[in-house]
Amino acid sequence: xxxxxxxxxxxxxxxxxxxxxxxxxxxxxxxxxxxxxxxxxxxxxxxxxxxxxxxxxxxxxxxxxxxxxxxxxxxxxxxxxxxxxxxxxxxxxxxxxxxxxxxxxxxxxxxxxxxxxxxxxxxxxxxxxxxxxxxxxxxxxxxxxxxxxxxxxxxxxxxxxxxxxxxxxxxxxxxxxxxxxxxxxxxxxxxxxxxx
Numbered sequence: 236x237x238x239x240x241x242x243x244x245x246x247x248x249x250x251x252x253x254x255x256x257x258x259x260x261x262x263x264x265x266x267x268x269x270x271x272x273x274x275x276x277x278x279x280x281x282x283x284x285x286x287x288x289x290x291x292x293x294x295x296x297x298x299x300x301x302x303x304x305x306x307x308x309x310x311x312x313x314x315x316x317x318x319x320x321x322x323x324x325x326x327x328x329x330x331x332x333x334x335x336x337x338x339x340x341x342x343x344x345x346x347x348x349x350x351x352x353x354x355x356x357x358x359x360x361x362x363x364x365x366x367x368x369x370x371x372x373x374x375x376x377x378x379x380x381x382x383x384x385x386x387x388x389x390x391x392x393x394x395x396x397x398x399x400x401x402x403x404x405x406x407x408x409x410x411x412x413x414x415x416x417x418x419x420x421x422x423x424x425x426x427x428x429x430x431x
Contacts, residue, residue, distance in 0.1 A: 240409035241277040244270060245299030245307035245364075247285065247292075249321050250371070253311075254286045262310035265373035269380055270308075273396060275412040287312050292324035300328075300364040305408035306399065307364055311371040313356045321368050322357045328366075329359035333402070336367055336395050340379045343392055344370065347378070363407045365399065381418050390419075397421045 248254075248262035263282050270278060281304055283295050292312070299307045312321030326332070336358035344351030356368040369376050382394030400411035400420040410428055413420040 239276040239412045241279065242274070242306070242409045242411060243279045243281060243302065243304045245281045245283070245296075245302070245304035246270075247283045247295055247299070247307065247309040249285055249287055249292060249309055249311040251286045251318060254284050260284050261373050262371065262376070265376050266308055266310060266369075269377055269417075273380070273413055273417040275414060276409065287318040287320055289320040289324040289327070292321060293327045296325065296328050296361070296366055300361050300366070304364055305403050307366040308369055309366070310369045310376060313354050313368050313370065315353050315355070319355070322355045325357050325359055325366055325368055328361050330362065331360040333358040333360060333365070335398070339393070339395050340370070343379050343383060343394065344375060346383060346392065347375075360406055365402055365406065365408075367395070367399075393421075394418055401426060 246263055246266040248260050252258050253260035263284060267280055281299055281302055285291055285295055296307060309321055312319045337356045340356050341351055341354055344354060354370060358367040369379060380394050380396040382390055383392040385391045396418045397420055401422045403411055404426055
């Protein structure tokens with residue numbers, strides 16, 4: 236059996252305080268750990284820890300796309316405060332918007348806190364890369380990616396990552412294979428690659 240396609244993934248933690256060393260960044264380790272559990276593919280991570288500066292965020296996203304990242308996940312900077320500029324910086328580099336991702340993230344988070352309605356995460360496509368803004372808290376990152384299971388372990392609300400592999404197929408990226416116990420990817424039957 237051949238190994239899954241290798242994939243390059245950009246992970247970006249956006250925080251004034253963490254990037255200045257005021258406190259420890261928890262976003263990058265959370266993203267790396269979750270993706271390591273969820274994907275069977277060999278992953279080459281491109282990690283960045285940067286402050287809440289719109290021009291720098293946009294430049295970092297362009298750099299990661301140009302470096303061949305098929306997927307770029309950001310964490311932080313998606314609330315309503317004056318320094319929260321991640322969505323604007325992401326939209327500034329977009330070729331296409333993918334609003335369903337943000338809508339589903341808010342639906343998941345609203346199951347836990349009413350203030351989830353204040354979150355402004357967006358997802359976009361630039362060239363052959365899918366860029367998604369995730370929440371800032373490690374627990375919320377896992378919930379939005381993975382979705383919610385009931386007490387029997389049955390999926391109650393799908394996480395957004397279930398749609399990521401097929402989206403990356405459609406834009407010409409590598410074939411992502413998930414560990415179904417963490418997050419089962421959804422593809423139409425015609426798009427499922429037979430075991431090799």
